[in-house]
Amino acid sequence: MSDPSQLESSGAPQLTVPQAISNLKQTEDTGDRYYAAWWLGRFRVEQPEAVDALLVALSDQSDRDTDGGFPLRRNAARALGKVGGGNKQVIPALIACLDSTDYYVREAAAQSLEALRAKVAIPHLRSLLDGGLEAAVPVPGKPHLVQPYNAILEALGSLGDDSSEAVSVAVIEPFLQHEMPQVKNGAARAMYQLTGKGKYAQILIDTLSCDDLQLRRSALLDLGEVGYFPAADAIAQTLAENSIKIISLKGLLERQIQAANALVSDKTCKVMSLMDSLL
Numbered sequence: 019m020s021d022p023s024q025l026e027s028s029g030a031p032q033l034t035v036p037q038a039i040s041n042l043k044q045t046e047d048t049g050d051r052y053y054a055a056w057w058l059g060r061f062r063v064e065q066p067e068a069v070d071a072l073l074v075a076l077s078d079q080s081d082r083d084t085d086g087g088f089p090l091r092r093n094a095a096r097a098l099g100k101v102g103g104g105n106k107q108v109i110p111a112l113i114a115c116l117d118s119t120d121y122y123v124r125e126a127a128a129q130s131l132e133a134l135r136a137k138v139a140i141p142h143l144r145s146l147l148d149g150g151l152e153a154a155v156p157v158p159g160k161p162h163l164v165q166p167y168n169a170i171l172e173a174l175g176s177l178g179d180d181s182s183e184a185v186s187v188a189v190i191e192p193f194l195q196h197e198m199p200q201v202k203n204g205a206a207r208a209m210y211q212l213t214g215k216g217k218y219a220q221i222l223i224d225t226l227s228c229d230d231l232q233l234r235r236s237a238l239l240d241l242g243e244v245g246y247f248p249a250a251d252a253i254a255q256t257l258a259e260n261s262i263k264i265i266s267l268k269g270l271l272e273r274q275i276q277a278a279n280a281l282v283s284d285k286t287c288k289v290m291s292l293m294d295s296l297l
Contacts, residue, residue, distance in 0.1 A: 035063055042071045048081040052090050059097025069105045072098050076111055085160075087120040095123055099130025109136045116142050121157075125166030132173035140177050144189050146170050151192045154201065167193065168204040175208025176243075187212050194218075199225065199233055207240045219246040226256045234258050242266030245273025250289055260296040267293045 033041070033054070041047075041054035055075055058068050075094035083089055095115055102108030113136070115127035124146070131139040146165050156163055171193060174186050190212070193205035206221035225237035226249075235258055241249045242265055253266045271289045275281055 033057055035065065035068070038063065039065075039068050039071050042068075042075060048090065051075070051078075052081060052093055055090060055093035055097050059093070059100045062100050064101045064104060066105070069098070069102050069108065072102070073105070073107055073111055076115060088118070088123055091115070091118070091120065092122045092126050095126035095130055099126075099133040102130075103134055109134060109138060112136070113139050113142050116146060121160070121162055121166060125169045128166060128169035128173045132169075132176045135177065137177050140174065140186070143170050143174050143177075144186060147189050147193075150189075151195060154193065154196055163198070163201070167196075167201045171201070171204035171208045175204075175211035178212055183212060194221070199228070199230070200236065203233070203237060203240060207244060210244055210246065216246075216248065219244065219249065222246075223249050223252050226252050231258065235262050238262050238266040242269025245270050247274060247285055247289075250292055254292040254296065264293055264296050267296075 038054045038057045041050040042058065044051065055072060057063075058072060072094045075090050076098075078088060078090045078094070081088060081090035095112060098108050098112060102112075109131065112127045112131050112134075115123050116131075116139075118124050118127070128143060128146075131143070147167075147170060154163055154165070154167055171190060174190060178186075187209065190205050190208050193201055194209065196202050196205065203222060203225055206218045209215070210218035210222075219241065222237045222240050223246075225233055226241075228234060234256055238253060238256060238258060239262065241253060247270055250267065250270055253263055253270070256263060267289050271286060271293070274283065274285045274289060278286070280286075
């Protein structure tokens, strides 16, 4: 668990673990409950009582936004991806959240299932892509598509090699043609993770030279997440914050150390040199 005393230096209101759990359980102040769910995840409080309280919050009815969404459920789902790995009820509960009427609950659940390496969720995640590219359209009056496609695609790519991997590839590949760059990049990342083919990672490298800074940042993080070594020079040269480029290169470095089972190799030395140049 991270040290909750860090809250003082971060400027966030101070809580103790018992206070956070108590605030999450009470129903009078939805703001306190919302913050407590975030706090327990931020500081990775894995105590069984905290995880149990977050599981209860996944079915909360009291905290509703003006669009009928469930803000507390969103924070609880996010937090469980950080603290719920030791509780057997967490993954089934998050899978159930993939059927939520709240887009952002579904998004948080997909991200947390990815973080928990929940391969059992693969069939359900794939089912959210039913209808393919034609169904991946905006919701009228909303700032998002009908599904959190980025989170779903990235989770499927990371969870990867189940017995039906070929099914995932067939389902994901059409999304490379989506008109939204974020969705296209999510599909490219997943396709590289599932197939190991560099042509998909090249789509992310190409994004590093686009005009949209946020897309460049996202592609940097994606390349770091998949550890694609041929992207090293392009990452270092991207017009973006050095801090993000270093995070991306760190992902490449970790992958090369793992692959070579050694800290020092030609590839690790190159990545470390690029990181040093950005410091």
